Amino acid sequence: MALVAGASGMVGEALVRALVAGGEYARVIALTRRPLAFESQRLANRIIRFEAMEEQMRTVVCEDAFCCLGTTRRAAGSALAFRAVDHDLVLRFARCAQAAGATTMVAVSSVGAAPESRNLYLRVKGETELALDVLRFRSLHLMQPSLLLGVRSQWRTAELLGGLLAPLLYPLLLGRYAQWRAIRASTVGAAMRAAALSGRPGTYRHTWRAMHLLATTGKLPPRL
Numbered sequence: 001m002a003l004v005a006g007a008s009g010m011v012g013e014a015l016v017r018a019l020v021a022g023g024e025y026a027r028v029i030a031l032t033r034r035p036l037a038f039e040s041q042r043l044a045n046r047i048i049r050f051e052a053m054e055e056q057m058r059t060v061v062c063e064d065a066f067c068c069l070g071t072t073r074r075a076a077g078s079a080l081a082f083r084a085v086d087h088d089l090v091l092r093f094a095r096c097a098q099a100a101g102a103t104t105m106v107a108v109s110s111v112g113a114a115p116e117s118r119n120l121y122l123r124v125k126g127e128t129e130l131a132l133d134v135l136r137f138r139s140l141h142l143m144q145p146s147l148l149l150g151v152r153s154q155w156r157t158a159e160l161l162g163g164l165l166a167p168l169l170y171p172l173l174l175g176r177y178a179q180w181r182a183i184r185a186s187t188v189g190a191a192m193r194a195a196a197l198s199g200r201p202g203t204y205r206h207t208w209r210a211m212h213l214l215a216t217t218g219k220l221p222p223r224l
Contacts, residue, residue, distance in 0.1 A: 006067060015188075029062065082124065139201050149185065
């Protein structure tokens, strides 16, 4: 069984649709605060209060866990509230998933994530990556997208402008800068599914090129 947190977001919904359509999992358990906009025989949408996540997940069993939880400082209202979601809540879910039997964790992070970054968003993402690695899942896959493309329930002005300008910037984003290219949420979702199904142990960080490879071929890039 697959367990997904943050399934109502843009990447989360794309991921759940990919997992259900793929058919590898007998059941996809999606944890959300409100009902999802679609149904499937393989989908079990559990409405929970994340404040009481540990109590409400006691009966859950899974093999693979997927985390799409996340917000922005602006949406959260403060740096502390942002960290409470993108760091604390992510780690609480990861621990609950381990208690439910998960040996594989696939989580959405960000390109440029680094615990030493001066940027709050990237610093918290980097700290979260390190904390997830400490939990020692058999397989840990960290997706590091740049700007996400897709349909949002609430548009953010900067992201809307970024989506319009993204194609114009592609010729400039070559080599090691390719990781900063915008990527479709559906591609990230497909890459997350493929990463979990790869079965390869270890910790991996996937940026633009690797996510496209996973989404189109189902294969992990070779380790250098």
